[in-house]
Amino acid sequence: EPPAVFTAFFDGLRSFRADFTQEVLDRHGDRVQEGSGEVFIQRPGRFRWNYAEPYTQVILGDGRTLWTYDADLEQATRKPQEEVLMGTPAVLLSSVEDPAEVFQIAAVGGEGDIAWVELMPRDADSQFEAIHLGFADGMLRRMILHDSFGQRTDIRFTNAQRNVELDPELFRFDPPPGTDVLGGEH
Amino acid sequence: CSGLATREPARVPAADTWTLEGRIALRLEDEGWHASVVWQQRPGSYRLRLQGPLGQGALELSGSAAGVILERADGRISQARDPDILLYQETGWQLPVSGLRYWVRGRPVPDIGTRSRRDDQGRLVELHQAGWDIRYTDFFQTGALPRRIELVNGEVRVKLIIDQWQHLPAADEADDAS
Numbered sequence: 001e002p003p004a005v006f007t008a009f010f011d012g013l014r015s016f017r018a019d020f021t022q023e024v025l026d027r028h029g030d031r032v033q034e035g036s037g038e039v040f041i042q043r044p045g046r047f048r049w050n051y052a053e054p055y056t057q058v059i060l061g062d063g064r065t066l067w068t069y070d071a072d073l074e075q076a077t078r079k080p081q082e083e084v085l086m087g088t089p090a091v092l093l094s095s096v097e098d099p100a101e102v103f104q105i106a107a108v109g110g111e112g113d114i115a116w117v118e119l120m121p122r123d124a125d126s127q128f129e130a131i132h133l134g135f136a137d138g139m140l141r142r143m144i145l146h147d148s149f150g151q152r153t154d155i156r157f158t159n160a161q162r163n164v165e166l167d168p169e170l171f172r173f174d175p176p177p178g179t180d181v182l183g184g185e186h
Numbered sequence: 187c188s189g190l191a192t193r194e195p196a197r198v199p200a201a202d203t204w205t206l207e208g209r210i211a212l213r214l215e216d217e218g219w220h221a222s223v224v225w226q227q228r229p230g231s232y233r234l235r236l237q238g239p240l241g242q243g244a245l246e247l248s249g250s251a252a253g254v255i256l257e258r259a260d261g262r263i264s265q266a267r268d269p270d271i272l273l274y275q276e277t278g279w280q281l282p283v284s285g286l287r288y289w290v291r292g293r294p295v296p297d298i299g300t301r302s303r304r305d306d307q308g309r310l311v312e313l314h315q316a317g318w319d320i321r322y323t324d325f326f327q328t329g330a331l332p333r334r335i336e337l338v339n340g341e342v343r344v345k346l347i348i349d350q351w352q353h354l355p356a357a358d359e360a361d362d363a364s
Contacts, residue, residue, distance in 0.1 A: 033222070051239075059239045068220065073209055073210075073211040073220055077218045125260035125261065125262075126260070127259035128259075147244055147259055148261050149259065180213060180218060
């Protein structure tokens with residue numbers, strides 16, 4: 001049975017919106033990348049990560065197709081969304097399937113005002129070894145992705161809003177003219 | 187460790203200690219893929235990390251004179267002599283890693299056939315080697331190191347944007363500005 005702080009957030013979650021900053025740390029703890037932007041989630045199945053820093057990238061799930069776009073590279077790839085394993089953070093937030101089927105979920109204590117919940121993928125060859133979610137006063141504040149290289153992607157959410165009205169246009173992908181839009185089967 | 191250069195070049199590049207961070211996009215007909223790149227080059231070895239957005243599909247190529255190892259996010263490991271072949275066998279992506287080691291530095295692969303063009307500042311702007319047509323479309327102000335490279339080989343198109351170069355202080359020297 002997932003911890004109360006987890007279900008308090010995820011049960012009845014219809015939409016979520018927040019600004020985020022992201023730090024990627026390698027296995028030695030050195031910061032290899034920083035980024036920031038805005039995330040929008042509309043359940044079931046739709047999400048949009050707008051990276052403004054360090055460069056303009058969009059990761060968008062419109063419910064059927066996952067689009068990843070890089071403005072400088074002028075290239076977008078599309079992939080059937082169901083190919084994106086449940087074990088990825090974007091899908092975790094937007095999917096309505098029971099996360100407990102995909103993850104072992106356990107409270108792992110608090111740190112300051114944050115209550116931490118650990119999600120261990122049940123699928124052995126998931127790309128992530130663990131996902132840590134940090135909650136404070138009923139809102140998702142932190143998400144840390146631990147991959148099997150020992151790299152950590154640490155995402156902090158601010159100005160977070162839950163079950164707020166989101167414009168459906170946000171989840172429609174229309175790249176600027178001149179963008180190569182390609183299948184991403186690999 | 188480079189599949190193309192049979193003999194070590196007469197003048198071993200002194201600055202063979204660098205790290206580049208950037209992004210790469212690959213296109214083959216109407217299929218495509220793009221990822222962030224971190225490439226750490228040392229005199230006798232290199233580590234190349236490719237990672238899709240949101241940490242997806244991460245993989246690491248680690249190479250030395252002995253050969254190259256490819257490690258995937260799910261822990262699977264594979265090995266080969268040549269990085270280009272290994273990456274292609276394992277992922278289907280045709281990326282000229284052996285050549286890129288030199289091309290990213292704005293240099294031709296030594297000791298193999300080359301056609302090239304330089305601009306008025308002496309910077310390599312066009313290069314034809316090992317079946318690849320390479321164009322340098324942007325440079326960094328300092329050291330004239332490439333910032334944007336486009337490579338074409340038949341149906342395969344590669345775009346590489348270098349966001350940052352890092353050199354270990356000791357290794358940096360004028361050679362880079364050539």
